Amino acid sequence: ISSCCFIVVSPSGGEIPRLQVVDGGNATGIIDEFTGLLQEGYAVLERDELKQVTRDAYFTVDETIYYDHGAEIQRVSNPAPYPLLAPVIYRPDAMRPFGHSRISRKAMELSDMAARTLKRAEISAEYYSIPQKYVTGLSEDAEPMDKWRATASSMLTFTKDDEGEKPVLGQFNQASPTPYNEQLTMLAGEFCRETGLAMSDMIINTANPTSSDAIKAEHEVMRLTARKA
Numbered sequence: 572i573s574s575c576c577f578i579v580v581s582p583s584g585g586e587i588p589r590l591q592v593v594d595g596g597n598a599t600g601i602i603d604e605f606t607g608l609l610q611e612g613y614a615v616l617e618r619d620e621l622k623q624v625t626r627d628a629y630f631t632v633d634e635t636i637y638y639d640h641g642a643e644i645q646r647v648s649n650p651a652p653y654p655l656l657a658p659v660i661y662r663p664d665a666m667r668p669f670g671h672s673r674i675s676r677k678a679m680e681l682s683d684m685a686a687r688t689l690k691r692a693e694i695s696a697e698y699y700s701i702p703q704k705y706v707t708g709l710s711e712d713a714e715p716m717d718k719w720r721a722t723a724s725s726m727l728t729f730t731k732d733d734e735g736e737k738p739v740l741g742q743f744n745q746a747s748p749t750p751y752n753e754q755l756t757m758l759a760g761e762f763c764r765e766t767g768l769a770m771s772d773m774i775i776n777t778a779n780p781t782s783s784d785a786i787k788a789e790h791e792v793m794r795l796t797a798r799k800a
Contacts, residue, residue, distance in 0.1 A: 574670035579614055579628070582636070582647060582657035590617065600656060602668050612656035630654035630758070681762045685755060692751035699746045708738040739775065767792040
C-alpha cells in the first residue's frame with residue numbers, strides 16, 4: 572500500500588547476509604536524491620501483540636545500531652558505502668522521492684463508489700423482493716385488507732360487489748438490477764485504467780473467450796509496470 576518499502580541487511584552468522592523486508596509504515600530515512608539510496612535511516616524490526624516497538628535499528632554509513640525496548644544492545648560496523656537499509660521505491664519523482672502508492676486517491680474513490688453502488692443494489696433488492704400489488708374496483712363497503720397477509724398469501728379471494736363488478740388485481744413492475752450492474756462495470760473499467768489491471772482480473776466478462784495472445788496483450792501494461800518497478 573505504501574509507496575516505498577525497505578530491505579534491512581543484517582549479519583546472519585554466515586557468508587550470506589540476512590534480508591528482512593520492512594513496509595513503509597515501519598521505516599524511514601533521509602534519501603540521497605542522486606543515487607536513490609539512504610544517507611541514514613530507521614526501521615522497526617519487531618513489535619509485540621500490542622503493536623509496541625520491541626526491537627528497532629538506526630542505520631548510518633559507518634554502522635548499524637540495534638535497540639531492544641529502547642536500550643542499545645549491539646553495534647555492527649558497516650562495510651558498505653551506504654546504510655544497510657535499502658529503499659524499494661515505486662514511481663519516484665522530484666516532488667516525491669519516496670514514490671507514489673499503487674493505491675492512489677483515485678483508486679480509493681472508485682472503490683468507495685463501487686461500495687455505495689452495491690449497497691444501493693442490496694437495498695433495492697430487499698425493497699422489491701416482495702413485489703407491490705394493487706387492487707382496483709373494490710367496493711367502499713369492503714373490509715380493509717391486512718397488507719402483510721395479502722403480501723405473503725398465495726391465494727386471495729375477491730367477490731363481486733352489489734352491482735356485479737369484480738375487482739381487478741395487478742402488480743407493479745419490479746426494479747431491475749441492470750443499472751447497478753452497468754455502473755459497476757463502468758467503475759471497474761475506471762479502476763483498471765487507474766491501476767493497470769485488466770477487466771478479466773476484475774472477473775467481469777466483457778466479450779467472447781479470448782485467445783492466449785489477447786490475454787497476454789491485455790496484461791502488457793501490468794507486466795511493464797512490474798518490470799519498471
